[in-house]
Amino acid sequence: MTGSDDMRSDGAAGMGGDAMSGAGGDAMTPGARDAMGQGSGGGPGGDTPQGSPGRRCAAMDVHHRLMAESAEYREARAQIENATLSFLAADEAGRFPGVAYIPVVVHVVYNTDAQNISEAQITSQIDVLNRDFRATNPDVSIVPPAFAPLIADSRVEFFLASTDPSGNPTNGITRTKTSVASFGSDDKVKRASTGGHDAWPADKYLNLWVCQLGGGLLGYAQFPGGPAVTDGVVCTHSGFGTVGTAAAPFHLGRTATHEVGHYLNLFHIWGDDGSGCGGTDEVADTPNQGGPNTGVPTFPHVSCSNGPNGDLFYDYMDYSDDAVLVMFTRGQAARMEACLDGVRRSLIQSAPATRRRPSGSVVAWDANRLDAFVLGTDRALYHKWWNGSAWGPSVTGYEYMGGICQSPPEVATWGPNRLDAFVLGTDRAVYHKWWNGSAWGPSVTGYEYMGGVCMSQPKVATWGPNRLDVFVLGTNRAMFHKWWNGSAWGPSVTGWESLGGICQSPPTVVSWGPNRLDAFVIGTNGALFHKWWNGSAWGPSVTGWESLGGVCSSPPTVVAWGPNRLDVFVIGTDSALYHKWWNGSSWGPSVTGWEYMGGVCTSTPAAVSWGPNRLDVFVTGTDSALYHKWWNGSAWGPSVTGYEAMGGRIIGDPRVVAWGPNRLDVFVAGTNGALFHKWWNGSAWGPSLTGYESLGGVISSFREGDGTPAAMPPLPVQQVGEMTVSTAKV
Numbered sequence: 174m175t176g177s178d179d180m181r182s183d184g185a186a187g188m189g190g191d192a193m194s195g196a197g198g199d200a201m202t203p204g205a206r207d208a209m210g211q212g213s214g215g216g217p218g219g220d221t222p223q224g225s226p227g228r229r230c231a232a233m234d235v236h237h238r239l240m241a242e243s244a245e246y247r248e249a250r251a252q253i254e255n256a257t258l259s260f261l262a263a264d265e266a267g268r269f270p271g272v273a274y275i276p277v278v279v280h281v282v283y284n285t286d287a288q289n290i291s292e293a294q295i296t297s298q299i300d301v302l303n304r305d306f307r308a309t310n311p312d313v314s315i316v317p318p319a320f321a322p323l324i325a326d327s328r329v330e331f332f333l334a335s336t337d338p339s340g341n342p343t344n345g346i347t348r349t350k351t352s353v354a355s356f357g358s359d360d361k362v363k364r365a366s367t368g369g370h371d372a373w374p375a376d377k378y379l380n381l382w383v384c385q386l387g388g389g390l391l392g393y394a395q396f397p398g399g400p401a402v403t404d405g406v407v408c409t410h411s412g413f414g415t416v417g418t419a420a421a422p423f424h425l426g427r428t429a430t431h432e433v434g435h436y437l438n439l440f441h442i443w444g445d446d447g448s449g450c451g452g453t454d455e456v457a458d459t460p461n462q463g464g465p466n467t468g469v470p471t472f473p474h475v476s477c478s479n480g481p482n483g484d485l486f487y488d489y490m491d492y493s494d495d496a497v498l499v500m501f502t503r504g505q506a507a508r509m510e511a512c513l514d515g516v517r518r519s520l521i522q523s524a525p526a527t528r529r530r531p532s533g534s535v536v537a538w539d540a541n542r543l544d545a546f547v548l549g550t551d552r553a554l555y556h557k558w559w560n561g562s563a564w565g566p567s568v569t570g571y572e573y574m575g576g577i578c579q580s581p582p583e584v585a586t587w588g589p590n591r592l593d594a595f596v597l598g599t600d601r602a603v604y605h606k607w608w609n610g611s612a613w614g615p616s617v618t619g620y621e622y623m624g625g626v627c628m629s630q631p632k633v634a635t636w637g638p639n640r641l642d643v644f645v646l647g648t649n650r651a652m653f654h655k656w657w658n659g660s661a662w663g664p665s666v667t668g669w670e671s672l673g674g675i676c677q678s679p680p681t682v683v684s685w686g687p688n689r690l691d692a693f694v695i696g697t698n699g700a701l702f703h704k705w706w707n708g709s710a711w712g713p714s715v716t717g718w719e720s721l722g723g724v725c726s727s728p729p730t731v732v733a734w735g736p737n738r739l740d741v742f743v744i745g746t747d748s749a750l751y752h753k754w755w756n757g758s759s760w761g762p763s764v765t766g767w768e769y770m771g772g773v774c775t776s777t778p779a780a781v782s783w784g785p786n787r788l789d790v791f792v793t794g795t796d797s798a799l800y801h802k803w804w805n806g807s808a809w810g811p812s813v814t815g816y817e818a819m820g821g822r823i824i825g826d827p828r829v830v831a832w833g834p835n836r837l838d839v840f841v842a843g844t845n846g847a848l849f850h851k852w853w854n855g856s857a858w859g860p861s862l863t864g865y866e867s868l869g870g871v872i873s874s875f876r877e878g879d880g881t882p883a884a885m886p887p888l889p890v891q892q893v894g895e896m897t898v899s900t901a902k903v
Contacts, residue, residue, distance in 0.1 A: 271748025301426030569869025575618025624667025673716025722765025771814025820863025
């Protein structure tokens with residue numbers, strides 16, 4: 174946006190809130206087939222005893238080598254430290270608002286097939302980074318009360334890059350077969366000429382190399398200020414992520430968290446002075462300690478006269494086992510903010526356009542009826558329902574529905590007792606299953622194959638009985654469409670109609686009347702784009718789009734509360750909420766203008782309408798709590814830029830549904846991976862304004878979900894446009 178239409182950063186305060194009740198996940202039982210999966214466990218128990226193999230990080234080795242070799246590095250480091258001191262001395266209000274989103278490319282360099290780690294292992298590490306840097310990791314609960322006030326949300330999140338340096342679609346992973354048996358801290362893994370892989374531009378991507386490191390080395394990072402060609406983080410594959418080759422006691426992804434801390438200018442917590450007490454990590458709120466802790470220390474562990482609480486061995490920048498490292502401090506978070514405000518500023522995206530989509534799916538096909546669908550940790554589909562008096566199959570239980578799904582489910586209902594669910598399979602094709610009122614088709618655990626090679630989860634709209642319209646992005650990032658007309662799929666069961674565009678967000682589609690569709694995406698310039706089906710033709714053309722302006726950092730959320738009425742919500746580059754509307758004859762406040770609605774939001778907005786001229790909007794704040802605002806027909810409540818705090822500590826985006834007038838049901842994922850629920854009954858929030866009902870489970874789809882397949886194989890460039898194209902009309 175330009176000029177007065179810019180999404181502003183003024184007036185946006187951080188949102189505060191209460192922690193969600195119900196800590197500790199309810200695993201779905203009975204049995205492995207009926208369970209969504211197990212959590213990784215809680216505190217530092219007996220499986221990582223004191224005396225286990227110690228952590229070894231070579232970040233300081235690299236730092237000292239560069240200091241000795243490079244006058245440019247010495248000068249850059251001095252400038253960075255001076256800038257850090259100035260930043261920390263400045264007023265708190267001068268710091269960047271919202272969340273810093275950092276694109277990541279993972280370079281897998283492997284000598285054996287086992288070292289060629291799976292995409293699931295890679296995405297598990299991205300998940301860990303996001304929980305750890307946002308302080309939403311469940312095991313932060315092990316921190317004793319003496320240190321709990323220091324725990325900080327660093328307001329940094331990471332996502333696998335969707336575009337490579339040449340502008341081609343990518344899943345953010347490169348794979349290189351090498352003849353090198355193991356690498357060291359000499360940066361050879363960072364160069365193709367020495368058996369590794371060259372870095373992508375370091376000012377645009379966090380380069381993260383995964384390989385076999387030798388000599389017990391777990392990882393190392395380059396501090397900011399070093400050469401661009403070697404800038405980034407290196408981890409050994411057995412200390413990376415939480416599945417696959419990850420091996421105890423370094424199997425919870427904390428090696429990458431530690432090394433990314435260095436990458437963002439954090440030192441080791443003991444100050445790297447050996448075992449003395451004279452070193453410093455340049456952070457005021459970390460206790461002085463005599464040296465690194467290893468294994469699983471016992472609290473308190475006193476050194477350097479730092480009693481009674483002793484060393485902060487729970488800190489990610491210590492050397493304890495993964496099960497113990499669970500927090501950054503407020504001082505460390507501020508130091509990383511200084512880095513991101515300065516030398517690493519070019520990395521920041523206010524949010525990727527394909528950031529978290531509202532994941533999972535909740536629908537209501539009748540009054541007092543709800544159906545919720547999620548993915549389990551096994552990537553299968555699971556289902557639970559409210560029948561008006563009780564949750565089925567139980568309050569915390571789920572119906573197992575099979576599949577290995579690479580996208581969160583998208584579910585639509587076009588009539589009473591009818592459900593249609595769509596997911597992406599491991600081949601990135603669309604798959605479909607349905608409930609016809611008496612049975613699941615093609616079976617409880619079976620799926621109908623619907624073709625395509627998709628770069629986004631499917632989005633579904635229905636404008637009448639026995640009518641479905643499904644939209645996805647193809648490998649060329651154009652939008653594709655298929656439809657069910659009551660008797661057959663068009664243009665065919667596995668074919669798709671191309672609707673053009675180069676889209677940077679998954680599509681959002683809504684219908685406000687029979688034979689009417691409105692589709693919205695974010696374009697490559699960050700603006701919102703729109704197209705529509707008027708019953709006989711696509712406007713402005715089959716492959717054309719109407720520009721609606723803005724520089725958007727979330728996918729759009731769209732609601733229709735009546736015929737010829739649309740309300741669109743996005744997050745701006747300042748992390749505030751913005752709104753525009755179609756009143757039947759024109760866009761408000763203008764074709765390319767937006768209404769500023771305040772907040773510092775860390776989720777895609779969720780919006781719903783339960784009646785004419787009524788809107789309810791929900792977002793997550795910087796404290797990971799839920800916030801709410803509403804339009805009552807004449808004014809925004811609690812104000813145009815204000816929000817009602819609704820508590821909780823949420824992973825991913827909220828989902829909201831309305832099954833009747835003055836009724837709302839909100840679903841979120843808690844930090845333990847369980848599904849949580851709250852409701853508005855027309856007069857009060859239940860179970861309370863800030864309380865939540867736990868619905869159990871250890872779910873995956875509500876806490877990832879940028880709309881991109883979670884385990885997509887590397888995407889060859891020649892697959893661009895592979896989606897079957899048809900020019901057929903609806």
